[in-house]
Amino acid sequence: xxxxxxxxxxxxxxxxxxxxxxxxxxxxxxxxxxxxxxxxxxxxxxxxxxxxxxxxxxxxxxxxxxxxxxxxxxxxxxxxxxxxxxxxxxxxxxxxxxxxxxxxxxxxxxxxxxxxx
Amino acid sequence: xxxxxxxxxxxxxxxxxxxxxxxxxxxxxxxxxxxxxxxxxxxxxxxxxxxxxxxxxxxxxxxxxxxxxxxxxxxxxxxxxxxxxxxxxxxxxxxxxxxxxxxxxxxxxxxxx
Numbered sequence: 001x002x003x004x005x006x007x008x009x010x011x012x013x014x015x016x017x018x019x020x021x022x023x024x025x026x027x028x029x030x031x032x033x034x035x036x037x038x039x040x041x042x043x044x045x046x047x048x049x050x051x052x053x054x055x056x057x058x059x060x061x062x063x064x065x066x067x068x069x070x071x072x073x074x075x076x077x078x079x080x081x082x083x084x085x086x087x088x089x090x091x092x093x094x095x096x097x098x099x100x101x102x103x104x105x106x107x108x109x110x111x112x113x114x115x116x117x
Numbered sequence: 118x119x120x121x122x123x124x125x126x127x128x129x130x131x132x133x134x135x136x137x138x139x140x141x142x143x144x145x146x147x148x149x150x151x152x153x154x155x156x157x158x159x160x161x162x163x164x165x166x167x168x169x170x171x172x173x174x175x176x177x178x179x180x181x182x183x184x185x186x187x188x189x190x191x192x193x194x195x196x197x198x199x200x201x202x203x204x205x206x207x208x209x210x211x212x213x214x215x216x217x218x219x220x221x222x223x224x225x226x227x228x229x230x
Contacts, residue, residue: 002164033218043208043220056217088160101169104150104212108162 003027004109006091012115018079021112025072025093031055032074033094033106034066038087049074050096081116088113120144121209121221128226130199137184138194138224140209146170149213151192153183156223157205165207168192199228 003026013019025032034046036059045058049068060066063081068074078085092106122141130136142151151168168176168183176183184193192211196203209221 002161042222045217048217058217090162092162101148101150102167104218105152105164105167106218107164108154110161113160 002107002109004091004093004107006089006109006112008112009110010113010115012117013081014117015081015083017081017116018077019081019114021076021078021089021091021114023074023076023091023093023109025074025091026107029093029095029107030072031094031096032068032072033092034060034074034076035090035092036087037090037111038084043090046076078114083116086114086116120219121211123209123221123224125224126222128224130196130203130226130228132201132228132230133198135195135197136199136226138196138207138209138226140192140194140221142190142192142209142211144190144211144213146213149211151183151185152210152212152218153181153192153194154208154210154220155203155205156208157202162208166194196226201228201230204228 005024007022030051033048036044046060048056063079066076088111090111091109094106095103120143149170153165155163166178166181168185180197182195206223208223212218
């Protein structure tokens, strides 16, 4: 158990819908990261938050947005869903942000498997 | 350009034998970290081992060790005494200072009884 929690574990929805994925980081971790893992594209970095502020953006679509709340939990919002959004979405957390070093080790949650029908 | 290269899409190893999973990386930075993760069929990503670019000793964590060759820019994972439960996808990753974590495409390891 990494200490990172994600809900829900599974989500099945229809095209055009909107969903919210939730993540609670490990105790003491200030950074939260979101990743998308699909069969054809591997593990793709979406976005990072550090202590409530957006720190880095990766390949995140405009239909997707995220935020980190004062209690450090984070939510990833996916809207106008398409079939191609079906994937495993991971949240990860680390102690620091981009300092370099062991404290950057990211611990992953169990993931949310999203299926868009 | 691809920063992390894992050239072995799939590997087989006999139970109780050692196996080496290859990883090469590309960076011009002096300060960076290298990580290995395991992803079993259940889907979770499990952190295995970390090696810092300035670490002089190869990292070890139980049956996992990292064969770090800085000049060759390689960070191979060695699993000793393979067990059936080691069957999984293994991802190599690198993080340069002030940059995102970059993951390789992964190697699928199958341990045969």
